[in-house]
Amino acid sequence: MLDHAMSTGRTRVKFCGLTRPEDVDAAVALGADALGFVLWPGSKRAIELDRLAALVARVPAFVTRVGLFVDPEPEWVERAAEHLDLLQFHGDESPSRCAASGRPWIKALRMRDGLDLDGAAEDYAGARALLLDAYRPGVPGGTGETFDWSRIPATLAKPVILAGGLTPANVAEAIATVAPFAVDVSGGIEAAPGRKDVAAMTAFLDAVRLADA
Numbered sequence: 001m002l003d004h005a006m007s008t009g010r011t012r013v014k015f016c017g018l019t020r021p022e023d024v025d026a027a028v029a030l031g032a033d034a035l036g037f038v039l040w041p042g043s044k045r046a047i048e049l050d051r052l053a054a055l056v057a058r059v060p061a062f063v064t065r066v067g068l069f070v071d072p073e074p075e076w077v078e079r080a081a082e083h084l085d086l087l088q089f090h091g092d093e094s095p096s097r098c099a100a101s102g103r104p105w106i107k108a109l110r111m112r113d114g115l116d117l118d119g120a121a122e123d124y125a126g127a128r129a130l131l132l133d134a135y136r137p138g139v140p141g142g143t144g145e146t147f148d149w150s151r152i153p154a155t156l157a158k159p160v161i162l163a164g165g166l167t168p169a170n171v172a173e174a175i176a177t178v179a180p181f182a183v184d185v186s187g188g189i190e191a192a193p194g195r196k197d198v199a200a201m202t203a204f205l206d207a208v209r210l211a212d213a
């Protein structure tokens with residue numbers, strides 16, 4: 001029996017790569033559990049600090065504000081963190097680097113061949129969860145590609161956030177296969193990079209709720 005959901009019975013949903021106030025408002029209204037903001041300048045979805053501050057000001061209590069970083073300078077993390085509830089490290093950060101700010105964090109792992117997930121769960125024992133994403137050489141994430149979900153062990157010492165190429169069309173199958181604690185989507189709910197599509201956000205959440213039922 002898979003138990004990545006930690007027996008909560010409800011799959012949490014994170015929408016990532018938000019850049020516009022109207023998308024934040026729609027995601028909150030639809031019931032997303034967490035909203036992700038890309039703070040890596042190399043991304044088409046990257047935002048600056050003033051925009052981050054303006055966007056998170058729209059987020060009510062009990063919706064988690066997540067900042068996505070790729071091998072950031074510690075000073076950048078510190079400056080952004082005052083606007084965030086949770087840090088998402090999506091590069092090659094060591095466990096100590098992830099923990100350095102003293103704030104809650106999750107670690108993204110790209111599912112390259114031979115990755116030892118159980119070993120990674122031990123190494124990143126301080127993480128609140130592991131986010132599993134597709135691997136494409138030279139690209140830190142947000143590829144819109146899936147990976148072989150059957151590679152995820154039936155039990156892992158950390159909650160699993162499943163990411164990588166999820167869409168309204170495949171998320172139910174992903175939940176049935178992996179039973180993750182949460183799912184994370186960016187490209188699969190977009191009209192264009194950084195511009196979310198309300199119909200796709202709605203369809204994604206509907207598909208998750210149906211899968212959970």
Ligand SMILES: O=C(O)c1ccccc1N[C@@H]1O[C@H](COP(=O)(O)O)[C@@H](O)[C@H]1O
Pocket residue numbers: 016017036038040043044045068070090131133140141142143144145163164165166184185186187188
């Ligand atoms: O979104 C980005 O531009 C990005 C850049 C660098 C690292 C990660 C990035 N996005 C995250 O990747 C996963 C999967 O995204 P997708 O659904 O396949 O588009 C997700 O956590 C994104 O937030």
